[in-house]
Amino acid sequence: MSKGLPPMPKIQELIRLYGLSAKQQLSQNFLLDLNITSKICKLAGGFKDCTVIEVGAGPGGLTRSILAAGAKKVIAVEMDPRFYPALKMLEEASEGRLSIVMANMMDVDEAQILSDYRAEKTAWPQQSKVKLIGNLPFNVGTHLMLKWLRQIQPQEGLYQFGRVPLYLMFQKELSDRIAAPIGTHDYTRLSVMVQQLYQPKIIYEVPRKVFVPAPKVDASVIALEPRIKPIGDVQSPEYFEYVCREIFTQKRKVLSNGIKILGPNAEKDLLEGINVNLRPQNVTIEDFVKIANRFTAWEGKKKNIDLLEFKNQGKSLRKDQKQEQEIVDLQNRMKKIKTKLREKEIEKQEKKKQKDLELAQALAEIDNEPDEMAQLVPKDKQKATQHMSTLLKQSQEDDQDEYDQLFDDEKVTQEEHYQHLLDKYQDQIDYVKESQLERAHQKEIIKQNRAIIDTTLINNNNNNSKKNNNKNSDTDNDFDQLLLDENIDYEALLNDIDNIDINDIKKNY
Numbered sequence: 001m002s003k004g005l006p007p008m009p010k011i012q013e014l015i016r017l018y019g020l021s022a023k024q025q026l027s028q029n030f031l032l033d034l035n036i037t038s039k040i041c042k043l044a045g046g047f048k049d050c051t052v053i054e055v056g057a058g059p060g061g062l063t064r065s066i067l068a069a070g071a072k073k074v075i076a077v078e079m080d081p082r083f084y085p086a087l088k089m090l091e092e093a094s095e096g097r098l099s100i101v102m103a104n105m106m107d108v109d110e111a112q113i114l115s116d117y118r119a120e121k122t123a124w125p126q127q128s129k130v131k132l133i134g135n136l137p138f139n140v141g142t143h144l145m146l147k148w149l150r151q152i153q154p155q156e157g158l159y160q161f162g163r164v165p166l167y168l169m170f171q172k173e174l175s176d177r178i179a180a181p182i183g184t185h186d187y188t189r190l191s192v193m194v195q196q197l198y199q200p201k202i203i204y205e206v207p208r209k210v211f212v213p214a215p216k217v218d219a220s221v222i223a224l225e226p227r228i229k230p231i232g233d234v235q236s237p238e239y240f241e242y243v244c245r246e247i248f249t250q251k252r253k254v255l256s257n258g259i260k261i262l263g264p265n266a267e268k269d270l271l272e273g274i275n276v277n278l279r280p281q282n283v284t285i286e287d288f289v290k291i292a293n294r295f296t297a298w299e300g301k302k303k304n305i306d307l308l309e310f311k312n313q314g315k316s317l318r319k320d321q322k323q324e325q326e327i328v329d330l331q332n333r334m335k336k337i338k339t340k341l342r343e344k345e346i347e348k349q350e351k352k353k354q355k356d357l358e359l360a361q362a363l364a365e366i367d368n369e370p371d372e373m374a375q376l377v378p379k380d381k382q383k384a385t386q387h388m389s390t391l392l393k394q395s396q397e398d399d400q401d402e403y404d405q406l407f408d409d410e411k412v413t414q415e416e417h418y419q420h421l422l423d424k425y426q427d428q429i430d431y432v433k434e435s436q437l438e439r440a441h442q443k444e445i446i447k448q449n450r451a452i453i454d455t456t457l458i459n460n461n462n463n464n465s466k467k468n469n470n471k472n473s474d475t476d477n478d479f480d481q482l483l484l485d486e487n488i489d490y491e492a493l494l495n496d497i498d499n500i501d502i503n504d505i506k507k508n509y
């Protein structure tokens with residue numbers, strides 16, 4: 001049990017209790033082994049007396065270890081509301097040391113939450129009393145890292161609180177690239193951009209098997225300590241990012257050739273004093289800064305340079321995450337509907353069996369071969385129904401003869417005669433009529449089912465694009481309505497649902 005916390009249910013138990021299965025599509029891979037999370041905290045240098053922002057707290061495994069490591073305050077940011085009850089339980093046990101912020105970290109104002117929770121400000125270049133840690137989906141982690149990286153030089157956001165180190169879990173390959181030394185295969189745009197501002201160090205390699213569920217790749221925790229003084233003095237972070245991006249697209253060319261991508265005469269105007277025979281992977285960060293600063297002031301650069309990637313990264317991530325979430329929700333609703341339909345189908349089959357049995361019994365009463373009829377009914381209801389009509393007709397005719405005779409003998413009145421016939425056959429006649437109608441009706445129902453499914457999905461897509469929050473309830477109402485119909489052809493409906501390709505829905509976004 002975690003030091004400093006009262007006894008609490010295990011994370012695995014909370015996951016079971018609150019039904020917190022990982023959403024694999026959203027790359028939720030949990031760390032449930034507290035030995036591992038404690039080791040990560042230790043390798044991050046411990047959190048004693050620190051204010052720690054934990055990004056993507058999930059069910060709270062790592063959170064417990066951070067608290068156990070003596071953090072003064074933990075601010076756990078999580079965007080998936082399913083985790084709120086589990087985190088709330090931990091918050092209550094933490095005696096004020098844990099606070100939960102339910103939000104997308106892309107939208108969080110770090111300086112605001114740190115002031116709200118009275119984090120201590122430390123003057124640059126001292127080591128900060130604030131630390132940030134996160135086991136995030138890998139793509140999200142990269143976007144956020146770029147967000148924090150851009151806050152360093154203007155000392156905004158996190159960096160109003162001093163030299164805040166970041167401890168981020170990435171897929172191993174990405175951490176290797178971020179930390180890659182110059183001259184290695186892994187030295188890329190990201191290495192240059194991150195290392196210009198941070199001192200990176202891989203502190204822990206985490207094999208995939210320790211996550212639940214296991215991702216497809218191994219991971220590692222990288223520590224990013226802001227440099228006291230960045231390498232070089234970048235004039236425009238936007239152009240620095242642009243220049244690094246463009247030059248690394250020319251990885252196989254030496255600088256004198258590759259630089260041409262930045263515009264005509266770039267070689268003459270931007271490379272003075274730089275070894276032009278190097279490939280990008282051998283160019284120092286200082287030289288990248290020099291080239292980028294010259295480019296920023298350069299008249300010869302292309303007009304309308306696309307800096308959109310730099311500006312829109314956060315936006316596109318938010319959009320991607322929202323869409324992924326919507327698709328997961330849609331898939332979950334489909335799953336629920338399928339379960340409901342299967343139950344209804346079983347119910348319907350039971351009813352059908354019962355009806356067939358009743359039909360067989362009814363036939364047995366007017367036929368001398370009950371066994372044969374009992375076999376015929378479940379196999380071919382239409383044939384059985386026809387057979388039953390013939391038998392009924394025959395039987396009515398026999399009775400008619402018998403009663404005509406009685407009537408002729410004046411033993412019964414005409415009225416009694418018809419009443420007798422009516423009573424005897426009414427039920428069977430109704431049943432036969434119903435059965436004959438059934439097939440035509442079924443066809444109609446199948447058509448209706450298809451129409452409802454089509455409309456529901458179209459509505460769903462339209463609603464998604466209109467960002468209409470009521471879409472789920474509309475869709476659910478349609479389906480609930482559908483399920484109320486006793487005569488529904490569940491099998492056809494299930495087939496239709498099975499044939500829905502979730503990728504088609506994705507395409508429509």
Ligand SMILES: C[S@@+](CC[C@H](N)C(=O)[O-])C[C@H]1O[C@@H](n2cnc3c(N)ncnc32)[C@H](O)[C@@H]1O
Pocket residue numbers: 027028029030031032055056057058059060061062077078079080083103104105106135136137140
């Ligand atoms: C890989 S899981 C890790 C959960 C937990 N920290 C652990 O180690 O078991 C990532 C968590 O980050 C959350 N998350 C993903 N994107 C986020 C974002 N933009 N802002 C806040 N939380 C996010 C997910 O909902 C999920 O709970």
